[in-house]
Amino acid sequence: MAAGLLYSIQRDRSLPRxxxxxxxxxxQLVDAGEYRQALDQFDVAIDLDFLRRVQxxxxxxxxxxxxxxxxxxLRAWDNLIKLRAIDALTQVNLSSFGFRRGKPGDYRQTExxxxxxxxQLPHQPGVNCNLGFVLLAQDRLDEAEQFFIQALxxxxxxxxxxxxxxxxxxxxxxHE
Amino acid sequence: xxxxxxxxAVGPLLLGKSFVHPLFDYLLIGxxxxxxxxxxxxxxxxxxxxxxxxxxxxxxxxxWIPVLILLSNSAHFASSTVRLYSKPETFHTMPxxxxxxxxxxxxxxxxxxxxxxxxxxxxxxxxxxxSPYHYAAQAYGLAVMYSYRSGCVLSxxxxxxxxxxxxxxxxxxxxGGEGVGLYWLLPDSWMANPRVDLLVMYLKKWVFPALIFxxxxxxxxxxxxxxxxxxxLISLLVLITNGLWFVTxxxxxxxxxxxxxxxxxxxxxxxxxxxxxxKQRPENRHGTFYHVAWxxxxxxxxxxxxxxxxxxxxxxxxxxVVESMLLVAAAxxxxxxxxxxxxxxxxxxxxxxxxxxxxxxxxxxxxHPG
Numbered sequence: 001m002a003a004g005l006l007y008s009i010q011r012d013r014s015l016p017r018x019x020x021x022x023x024x025x026x027x028q029l030v031d032a033g034e035y036r037q038a039l040d041q042f043d044v045a046i047d048l049d050f051l052r053r054v055q056x057x058x059x060x061x062x063x064x065x066x067x068x069x070x071x072x073x074l075r076a077w078d079n080l081i082k083l084r085a086i087d088a089l090t091q092v093n094l095s096s097f098g099f100r101r102g103k104p105g106d107y108r109q110t111e112x113x114x115x116x117x118x119x120q121l122p123h124q125p126g127v128n129c130n131l132g133f134v135l136l137a138q139d140r141l142d143e144a145e146q147f148f149i150q151a152l153x154x155x156x157x158x159x160x161x162x163x164x165x166x167x168x169x170x171x172x173x174x175h176e
Numbered sequence: 177x178x179x180x181x182x183x184x185a186v187g188p189l190l191l192g193k194s195f196v197h198p199l200f201d202y203l204l205i206g207x208x209x210x211x212x213x214x215x216x217x218x219x220x221x222x223x224x225x226x227x228x229x230x231x232x233x234x235x236x237x238x239x240w241i242p243v244l245i246l247l248s249n250s251a252h253f254a255s256s257t258v259r260l261y262s263k264p265e266t267f268h269t270m271p272x273x274x275x276x277x278x279x280x281x282x283x284x285x286x287x288x289x290x291x292x293x294x295x296x297x298x299x300x301x302x303x304x305x306x307s308p309y310h311y312a313a314q315a316y317g318l319a320v321m322y323s324y325r326s327g328c329v330l331s332x333x334x335x336x337x338x339x340x341x342x343x344x345x346x347x348x349x350x351x352g353g354e355g356v357g358l359y360w361l362l363p364d365s366w367m368a369n370p371r372v373d374l375l376v377m378y379l380k381k382w383v384f385p386a387l388i389f390x391x392x393x394x395x396x397x398x399x400x401x402x403x404x405x406x407x408x409l410i411s412l413l414v415l416i417t418n419g420l421w422f423v424t425x426x427x428x429x430x431x432x433x434x435x436x437x438x439x440x441x442x443x444x445x446x447x448x449x450x451x452x453x454x455k456q457r458p459e460n461r462h463g464t465f466y467h468v469a470w471x472x473x474x475x476x477x478x479x480x481x482x483x484x485x486x487x488x489x490x491x492x493x494x495x496x497v498v499e500s501m502l503l504v505a506a507a508x509x510x511x512x513x514x515x516x517x518x519x520x521x522x523x524x525x526x527x528x529x530x531x532x533x534x535x536x537x538x539x540x541x542x543x544h545p546g
Contacts (some may be wrong), residue, residue, distance in 0.1 A: 001481045003489045025497030045498045047297050050355045051304070051428045 023059065035067045054085040074109045081116065107134050118147075125151035125158040132164045141168050184405075192326035192408025195448045204444040205318065206410040207417030210437035214420060244436055250479030251472065252439030253512045255446050258475045260515050262450065264527055273518055278511070285507040289490055292499040301360040303506040307431065308349040308422060310513045311438050315418040316342035317520060318445070319411035321532055323399075326408040334399050341391040342415055345422045348384040351376050352427060388419035414441075447471055452531045482508050 022045065029038040045056050057076045064072035114131040121127045132147035145168045151161035194201040203209045260266055260274060267274050288296040316339055323330055330338065350357030359367050366372060392415045399407045421434040451467045454460055483505060490500035522529045 001486045001489060003492060022497045022501045025491070025501075041496050041498045044292050044296075044496055045502070047293050048300050048498065048502045050300075051431065 026059075026063075030063050030066070035063070035069065038063060039072065054080065054083055057083070057085070071109060074113055078109075078113055078116070081113075081120075107138055110134050111138075123154055125155045125161060128154070129158065129160045129164055132161070133167075136164060136167050136171065139171065141171055144168055186406065189326065189328075190406050190409050192322050192410050194410075195325075195445075200444070201322075202410055202413065205441050206413040207437060207441060208413060209440065210417050210421065210433070213433070213437070214424060241432065241436070245432075246480065246483075247476070248436050248439035248443065250483045251475040252442045252446075252479075253508050254478035254482055255443055255471070255475035256512045256515045256519060258471060258478060259446050259450060260519050262471070263453065263519060266519075270518055273515065277514070281507055281511045285503060286490075288503045288507070289495050289499045292496075292503065296499055296503050297355075299503060299510070300506050301355050303509045304356045304431070305350065305360060306513050307435070307509065308346040309343070310516070311418055311434060312343045312346040314438065314442065314516075315414045318414045318441070319407075322408050322411045322414075325532060328399065328403055328405050328407055330399065330407075331402060334395070334402060337391075337395050337398065338411075338415075341395055342418070344384060344388045344391065345419045348380065348388065348419075348422055349430075351379055351384075356427075385423045388423055389416065392416055392419075443472070443475070449528065449531050453527050456527070456530065 022041075026038045026041050029035075029041065039060065042056055042060050046053055049056065057079045061073050061076035061080070064076060111131070111134045114127065114134050117124075117127045118131055128147045128151040132144045132151065135141075135144035135147065145165065148161045148164040148168065151158050152165070155161075191198055192201075195205070260270075284299070288299045319338055319342065320330065320335065352359070367376075392412050396407050396412050417437070418434070421437070422430045424430075425433060447468055450471045451464050454462070454467045455464070487497075487500040487504045490504065491497060520528060522532060
């Protein structure tokens with residue numbers, strides 16, 4: 001304990017916090033560029049601090065985003081959805097966000113997330129539309145068109161769906 | 177007419193015999209303060225739709241809680257250790273608990289930190305499952321103690337009913353959720369069964385809340401009829417406030433807030449026992465304030481050392497921050513639960529009994545709780 005006291009001086013003066021007391025330590029790892037080590041620590045936290053899993057996944061999503069680790073970011077949000085920890089609007093935004101941040105040519109996880117969201121929110125134009133864009137980006141034009149149309153059936157004035165349909169037409173024209 | 181004159185007034189009987197002052201005992205030991213804070217926690221939630229407070233998260237609204245955690249939780253966990261070593265004769269009467277057990281705890285903690293995913297997770301679940309039992313046992317002990325001090329000697333049947341009533345919040349938590357109680361001990365596939373899920377939901381939503389708040393009232397009426405005098409209201413309050421936290425709030429909030437007020441309750445009672453112990457000694461030269469400051473100051477420093485510095489020692493040894501902090505906290509909790517089982521015993525030669533007996537209501541019976 002005495003060694004711990006001496007070692008703690010000048011390192012982390014924060015009192016034990018309600019909100020993830022160990023977070024300052026993980027933050028230091030992230031700041032030092034040890035992103036993977038920080039993520040490993042969060043993995044340990046998920047096992048041990050299971051009552052705070054929502055907060056842990058939120059922190060993972062945040063540090064993953066800071067480090068441009070899109071897959072980790074989406075995985076964290078996917079877990080938050082499974083824990084039913086985010087509301088419908090956040091899910092729609094997330095789906096849209098996930099699509100925009102997608103790495104070129106790698107839409108697998110974004111598509112999975114969009115499909116999962118659509119299962120939960122089948123009548124949200126934004127969710128249908130985002131799934132349409134993910135499919136359009138993979139050149140799966142017929143499937144994409146179907147979801148843009150569904151979005152417009154719910155809201156005929158939904159601009160992104162109209163843009164999506166225009167994108168499908170354009171892609172078809174290019175193919176021909 | 178004489179009978180009427182001999183009968184004690186109901187008011188003082190209901191109020192019971194306090195250790196310090198009714199206001200102090202009811203607010204801090206009885207848990208009255210926690211009811212006030214419960215209202216404070218609930219009030220912003222109720223105005224969430226209209227006021228700014230609604231935009232704040234639970235953590236933001238209670239940014240002051242970390243300070244309270246240090247002053248109450250950490251100090252209270254350490255206080256059982258301070259009490260263990262400052263109580264007369266403990267080295268002689270409990271040699272393993274005072275000298276061997278801390279080393280065992282250190283060894284178990286180190287092993288768990290070394291294997292956080294396997295052993296560590298089990299230690300954490302054990303601590304989270306044991307916590308509500310510990311709070312329930314404390315509520316029972318306090319309820320019986322106040323009842324006894326106030327001259328209301330409970331029959332064996334009433335004591336059993338009180339025991340089961342006090343344990344209800346523990347049972348409530350056992351059917352509660354992931355990693356705790358039955359969800360920890362039984363296979364996932366059993367608990368994931370839709371019928372079990374439905375039963376658990378029914379128990380949590382209807383059965384346990386009805387029992388947790390209903391049974392103390394029944395007990396109160398039964399004791400009044402059987403013993404011909406009422407249970408002091410502080411005994412009832414202790415039971416209800418302990419249940420309130422677990423029924424009203426979600427797991428995380430319940431654990432946080434119940435621990436804080438359990439700590440306040442514990443510190444108040446342990447200080448009373450310590451001060452009376454010291455002042456009874458013939459060689460005592462100090463007043464109450466000195467003994468309170470000495471005991472609480474030491475508990476606070478030890479609490480800071482255990483919860484804040486000890487994890488750093490593990491980090492110095494190369495372990496991760498998460499397992500160091502969480503598992504040290506779990507181990508300190510478990511150490512506290514076990515030590516508590518010994519230091520509050522009311523043996524015939526124990527100084528605790530002298531304190532419970534002191535300024536007891538005249539005319540009360542001679543049997544003792546526990």
